[in-house]
Amino acid sequence: MDAQDLTQLADKEFEQMLTSNIHPPTRDARTWAAITHPDNLPRARRILTHVHERTASVLRRRKTEREEFRVQCFARGEAGKREWFATRADFESLRRRTANFHQRVQRAITELGQEQRNVNRAQSHNAGQQSRETLRELAVAVQRHQAVHARNGGGAEQVDHELWQHLDRLTVPTGPGQHPTTLRTMLNIYWTDAQPLDDDPGRRTHSEHVTASPDPATAHPSVPQARRVPDQEDLTA
8 A cells, every 4th residue: 555545544544554554563564654654644643643542541441440340349258359350360461452552552653753853854954955056046146247247347336246245245054064155155166157157268357357356436345256166166065
């Protein structure tokens, strides 16, 4: 049975499929994989938690009923005591089976919880990767905007300089140590644009000069430089 098949089951059928596979030595690997599929995992945890609560209630009720039965038996004297001890073995056997099932359910809930955490981490990682890619696209767009100004040789406005400075102010965590790395460094080392605006070396040099040395009237502290990193840079990070 696959994950899609499980989604079609009513809760009672799902519960039966679930409880018959909670014990690792006897579970069906394919069915358990379907149970722990992200589409079924929340439902499995909800149903199994209900089973756990139900068996706990059964254990408490049986204990209360057994104690009441003991009081009644002992009140009847020796005959009652003999009846009490005669039923003790069956009661203890049933109690152990129920308690063992209850413990297996508890362990399975813990296992499903770990599976859910794995799913959450994977989803968070995917979301982080998507956010990182979106930030890369934005940084490339800002870099190209700066390169256009440098190429055309026109004076940049204050808002342009403020936009470009974000490449040197904003950082992303990089490497095993998750060290903060500026967007411009990321562009120079990891996010190098494979399609530069201008392939002419002379014009590229002129663009760098214009951006690095803006007109004094429009100069702004920490104006970032537009440059193209050679294609052989490591782009794998």
